Amino acid sequence: MSDVTLERVPKxxxxxxxxxxxxxVIFGGFIAAYILARLEYPEFGSKEAAxxxxxxxxxxxxxxxxxxxxTMVVAHxxxxxxxxxxxxxxxxxTLVLGLVFLGIKLGxxxxxxxxxxxxxxxxxxxxxxxPGGEVMKVSLFWSYYFxxxxxxxxxxxxxxxxxxxVYISCSGGENLHRVELAGAYWHLVELVWVILFPMFYLIK
Amino acid sequence: MADEKDxxxxxxxxxxxxxxxxxxxxxxxxxxxxxxxxPKVLAISALGAVQFYIVLANLxxxxxxxxxxxxxTYLSVVFIVLLILGVAPDTLLIPLQITx
Amino acid sequence: xxxxxxxxxLSKYVFSTDHKYIAKQYTLTGVVFAFIGGLFAVAFRMQxxxxxxxxxxxxxxxxxxYNMLVTNHAMIMFFWAAMPILLAGLxxxxxxxxxxxxxxxxxxxxxxxxxxxxxxxxxLILSFMAPGGGAATxxxxxxxxxxxxxxxxxxxxxVNLWTGGSLLILAVALEFASMLLGGxxxxxxxxxxxxxxxxxxxxxxxxxxxxxxxxxxxxxVGPLIAGAVMLLFDRIFNTGFYDxxxxxxxxxxxxxxxxxxxxxxxxxLLPAIGIVSEIVPAFTRKPLFASKWIIIMAVSSAFIAxxxxxxxxxVAGIDPRMAEFFSITTIIISIPFAFIMFAVIATFFxxxxxxxxxxxxxxGFIVFFxxxxxxxxxxxxxxxxxxxxxxxxxVAHFHYTLIPIVFFAGLAGFYFWFPKSTGxxxxxxxxxxxxxxxxxxxxxxxxxxxxxxxxxxxxxIFSYASYDPLMxxxxxxxxxxxxxxxxxxxxxxxxxxxxxxxxxxxxxxxGKNPWKCNTLEWVADSPPPHGNFTTPPAxxxxxxxxxxPKRSGSDFWPQNEQ
Numbered sequence: 001m002s003d004v005t006l007e008r009v010p011k012x013x014x015x016x017x018x019x020x021x022x023x024x025v026i027f028g029g030f031i032a033a034y035i036l037a038r039l040e041y042p043e044f045g046s047k048e049a050a051x052x053x054x055x056x057x058x059x060x061x062x063x064x065x066x067x068x069x070x071t072m073v074v075a076h077x078x079x080x081x082x083x084x085x086x087x088x089x090x091x092x093x094t095l096v097l098g099l100v101f102l103g104i105k106l107g108x109x110x111x112x113x114x115x116x117x118x119x120x121x122x123x124x125x126x127x128x129x130x131p132g133g134e135v136m137k138v139s140l141f142w143s144y145y146f147x148x149x150x151x152x153x154x155x156x157x158x159x160x161x162x163x164x165x166v167y168i169s170c171s172g173g174e175n176l177h178r179v180e181l182a183g184a185y186w187h188l189v190e191l192v193w194v195i196l197f198p199m200f201y202l203i204k
Numbered sequence: 205m206a207d208e209k210d211x212x213x214x215x216x217x218x219x220x221x222x223x224x225x226x227x228x229x230x231x232x233x234x235x236x237x238x239x240x241x242x243p244k245v246l247a248i249s250a251l252g253a254v255q256f257y258i259v260l261a262n263l264x265x266x267x268x269x270x271x272x273x274x275x276x277t278y279l280s281v282v283f284i285v286l287l288i289l290g291v292a293p294d295t296l297l298i299p300l301q302i303t304x
Numbered sequence: 305x306x307x308x309x310x311x312x313x314l315s316k317y318v319f320s321t322d323h324k325y326i327a328k329q330y331t332l333t334g335v336v337f338a339f340i341g342g343l344f345a346v347a348f349r350m351q352x353x354x355x356x357x358x359x360x361x362x363x364x365x366x367x368x369x370y371n372m373l374v375t376n377h378a379m380i381m382f383f384w385a386a387m388p389i390l391l392a393g394l395x396x397x398x399x400x401x402x403x404x405x406x407x408x409x410x411x412x413x414x415x416x417x418x419x420x421x422x423x424x425x426x427x428l429i430l431s432f433m434a435p436g437g438g439a440a441t442x443x444x445x446x447x448x449x450x451x452x453x454x455x456x457x458x459x460x461x462x463v464n465l466w467t468g469g470s471l472l473i474l475a476v477a478l479e480f481a482s483m484l485l486g487g488x489x490x491x492x493x494x495x496x497x498x499x500x501x502x503x504x505x506x507x508x509x510x511x512x513x514x515x516x517x518x519x520x521x522x523x524x525v526g527p528l529i530a531g532a533v534m535l536l537f538d539r540i541f542n543t544g545f546y547d548x549x550x551x552x553x554x555x556x557x558x559x560x561x562x563x564x565x566x567x568x569x570x571x572x573l574l575p576a577i578g579i580v581s582e583i584v585p586a587f588t589r590k591p592l593f594a595s596k597w598i599i600i601m602a603v604s605s606a607f608i609a610x611x612x613x614x615x616x617x618x619v620a621g622i623d624p625r626m627a628e629f630f631s632i633t634t635i636i637i638s639i640p641f642a643f644i645m646f647a648v649i650a651t652f653f654x655x656x657x658x659x660x661x662x663x664x665x666x667x668g669f670i671v672f673f674x675x676x677x678x679x680x681x682x683x684x685x686x687x688x689x690x691x692x693x694x695x696x697x698x699v700a701h702f703h704y705t706l707i708p709i710v711f712f713a714g715l716a717g718f719y720f721w722f723p724k725s726t727g728x729x730x731x732x733x734x735x736x737x738x739x740x741x742x743x744x745x746x747x748x749x750x751x752x753x754x755x756x757x758x759x760x761x762x763x764x765i766f767s768y769a770s771y772d773p774l775m776x777x778x779x780x781x782x783x784x785x786x787x788x789x790x791x792x793x794x795x796x797x798x799x800x801x802x803x804x805x806x807x808x809x810x811x812x813x814x815g816k817n818p819w820k821c822n823t824l825e826w827v828a829d830s831p832p833p834h835g836n837f838t839t840p841p842a843x844x845x846x847x848x849x850x851x852x853p854k855r856s857g858s859d860f861w862p863q864n865e866q
Contacts, residue, residue: 004211006270006495011409015492017273018522020264021280022484025526028284033530033545033556035288036295041551059232063225069263070221077217121542131549140551143543147534187264194259197228198252202235203245276519283523283610290614291559293623 045204049141058201068097079179120146321411327397334388341380348373353787370766371440378443390575395514401825404499404841409492417486424478431471439472447546451538461540473536487518502843513578516606517571524567531560566613576713580666587663588655591848594647601640608637618689627686634684661735665716676704697757703750723814727830734803741796749789752782
């Protein structure tokens with residue numbers, strides 16, 4: 001821990017930390033609900049549920065997001081050195097990587113799941129199934145999966161818009177302190193994914 | 205405004221991200237290995253928690269921030285854990301010993 | 305800061321980023337909705353007193369309409385009256401001024417917070433106009449009722465979104481977003497923008513309380529946002545998060561709701577206590593007794609508040625061992641609050657008590673909140689609660705806490721800071737009339753309900769016609785008296801509006817410091833200009849140096865004077 005006093009922390013950074021704490025509790029709520037359901041239903045780990053998620057694709061996506069966090073850090077370092085050109089390129093790389101992440105998720109993973117009949121409510125799959133039975137529990141898994149990865153994806157969209165906004169406002173070389181704040185939000189997205197990825201893809 | 209370089213200390217970001225990448229691969233390895241049951245879940249969760257900490261404390265520079273900010277951020281995790289502990293007996297239906 | 309350029313009408317009065325205007329916007333919206341929510345209550349109380357009566361505007365109430373009024377009365381009072389008045393309105397006005405700052409840390413974000421709040425209020429109004437009318441699920445929105453009411457599983461999500469229940473969830477979610485963003489402003493301003501020399505313990509109690517309330521809100525609202533989204537998805541996307549047939553669990557929602565719902569009551573209580581903590585020293589000319597310990601107790605209660613929630617679920621079928629745990633924590637939380645109340649009362653002893661209008665309301669808060677607080681200890685015990693749950697005993701308890709909080713403390717603050725905000729004094733006589741009629745109304749309404757509740761009169765029932773014991777003469781009497789009390793509370797507020805109008809037209813001009821207080825907001829002009837202070841004040845001492853012997857010739861010692 002540092003000996004920086006609270007009053008010395010710049011306003012923007014202070015505000016972003018409170019935002020991050022608030023967001024962590026929101027995602028925490030979803031995660032808590034999922035953990036409770038997962039502990040109750042080992043069926044969530046079955047072949048039709050978590051077993052149907054492709055860990056290799058998930059890992060690739062995880063690495064893409066990780067690299068995008070690195071490019072964002074480089075952009076921030078460039079901003080500190082007032083190297084505006086480098087800052088702008090690396091913010092763009094971050095945006096592109098974020099889009100690739102979304103593209104893989106929305107363009108490949110989700111359609112593959114829909115094709116198997118797994119949707120957020122799996123309404124067709126559960127028609128006529130036994131109440132409280134295995135089919136129902138599997139459909140609950142998919143409800144949680146789409147809900148939470150969807151919300152995470154929404155935050156990638158918002159984070160991308162934030163980065164884009166900061167990019168535009170900083171292109172002349174002013175307001176460079178905003179790059180760090182955009183980076184903090186982007187790292188929040190990574191933080192959440194670090195929990196979601198093993199929770200859905202690896203714990204079966 | 206605080207001098208950000210001094211305030212945040214020097215870090216080797218490539219090393220940090222490399223560490224996280226290795227932890228990810230280790231996590232995936234464990235998940236695809238033959239391990240089963242709680243040791244597997246605990247191992248994966250532990251690796252995830254370490255990654256969470258590295259991103260939070262190092263990448264986001266939380267460890268360089270004043271104590272109150274650290275407290276507020278980690279408290280948010282604590283409260284979620286408390287929530288899970290409070291709700292678990294009701295959703296998991298932990299058996300109650302009812303004497304005749 | 306402060307390039308105080310000429311501002312256009314729109315940027316000065318509508319899209320203002322000035323914290324004082326935003327405070328006025330929040331407070332005005334809050335007061336309007338408090339009135340609407342209050343009228344809903346009068347409507348359903350009329351049904352209870354005179355079953356089958358043709359209520360003006362609403363008509364004769366059936367079960368569903370009755371439930372709609374009850375649900376929205378509570379929702380409105382919490383989220384569109386109490387929060388904007390006690391948290392957003394009060395906080396936006398006093399925090400920068402008391403800290404000696406020229407505005408909030410993020411003025412643009414502040415303005416955005418208000419507009420999101422206004423949109424949430426409009427979505428709420430929309431919910432009344434959707435097919436089927438407003439939500440009729442109880443403000444607690446428990447599934448399965450809240451997940452299925454008005455929903456057609458075969459329709460697409462837009463049709464199901466355009467229903468009272470779904471729009472209410474959306475409105476509440478937007479309100480939460482607005483308060484979260486506003487709260488960030490409170491915290492950063494209080495940490496970062498204090499006057500030179502103002503240490504943490506020199507910060508006035510009300511600012512501490514507002515920040516603690518914000519932190520409690522921030523930590524607890526997340527799980528409810530998650531839970532509410534899941535409830536909304538159950539409605540519009542036909543998911544089964546809370547449907548046991550599909551593996552879901554209704555009690556999960558209850559927990560997620562109350563994990564927030566309980567800290568929420570402390571989110572409104574803490575600012576109320578803060579207001580009273582500012583007023584009592586000013587009108588006894590004495591320092592706030594044990595002010596440092598009051599803060600410490602408030603911090604600990606803010607923490608304990610996060611671990612008492614399931615006392616709302618004692619009879620929901622939760623694990624009895626958890627019921628034990630939550631009973632204990634609930635009873636423990638009464639300790640810090642009792643300490644705070646007694647410390648405030650101790651401030652009176654040996655003081656030169658002046659019963660001006662804000663002081664009268666503050667005393668009213670202390671006396672009536674005690675009734676609510678003590679009956680809360682009864683209800684905190686799971687054994688007693690098993691009997692009293694869902695009866696009017698609970699209703700009486702929480703109206704003896706919430707009406708003192710919102711009306712007595714809220715109005716105390718309003719009367720106290722009105723001269724600073726507008727430059728005019730409110731009329732003392734009308735104020736006293738307002739106070740006594742509200743006080744009479746509260747006690748006529750809530751006190752009898754303890755007795756009918758203990759006898760077994762249950763909540764959320766629109767007609768007791770099929771329950772003979774609950775149609776006994778004495779209980780019917782109680783229902784009448786309670787209804788008259790509710791009507792009196794509503795009518796009393798008309799005196800308040802009259803007072804404001806008369807003051808605006810012709811009120812006595814207030815100086816900078818009509819109550820002779822120490823805190824920094826009284827240094828600015830009344831009303832303060834854009835930017836608040838001509839020169840930023842410095843702070844040399846704590847806020848409660850009244851009747852300090854070292855200060856000759858004056859019984860108060862402003863924070864900014866050497």
